[in-house]
Amino acid sequence: MLYSVKSTNLPATGCPGDIWYATDTRQAYLVLSSKQLFQLSGLLGANPVPQGNQGNPGQGLTWRGTYNSGNSYAPNDLVEYSDGSTYICVKQVGANSGNAPGNTEYWNLVAQSGIQYKPGLSAAQIIAYQIALG
Numbered sequence: 001m002l003y004s005v006k007s008t009n010l011p012a013t014g015c016p017g018d019i020w021y022a023t024d025t026r027q028a029y030l031v032l033s034s035k036q037l038f039q040l041s042g043l044l045g046a047n048p049v050p051q052g053n054q055g056n057p058g059q060g061l062t063w064r065g066t067y068n069s070g071n072s073y074a075p076n077d078l079v080e081y082s083d084g085s086t087y088i089c090v091k092q093v094g095a096n097s098g099n100a101p102g103n104t105e106y107w108n109l110v111a112q113s114g115i116q117y118k119p120g121l122s123a124a125q126i127i128a129y130q131i132a133l134g
Contacts, residue, residue, distance in 0.1 A: 018031040073106075
């Protein structure tokens with residue numbers, strides 16, 4: 001666990017692995033045993049690192065719904081393919097080009113579809129089904 005307290009409230013003992021941070025002195029201590037604290041601040045640096053400049057905005061994603069071979073797709077378009085999996089376009093895809101999801105030159109798998117169960121199956125039936133699938 002990580003704890004933040006004033007240096008006057010640092011414990012003399014603690015649970016091994018806990019880290020105590022003295023907010024007023026900016027000193028950090030690792031509890032090595034129930035009777036020993038190890039000062040980490042010299043290892044971490046006493047002064048905080050200044051914040052850097054704001055970065056450029058990230059690339060957005062566009063949800064395009066169910067894949068349609070008659071549509072064109074651009075990089076960062078997301079689609080659901082016929083198996084229920086979600087893919088992201090990584091290279092421009094022209095309409096009717098035959099470059100469907102699964103073609104790794106144009107698409108990357110984002111989320112694979114899970115096993116679909118019918119309502120009313122018992123736990124034993126689901127486990128047997130999973131075992132049969134390997």
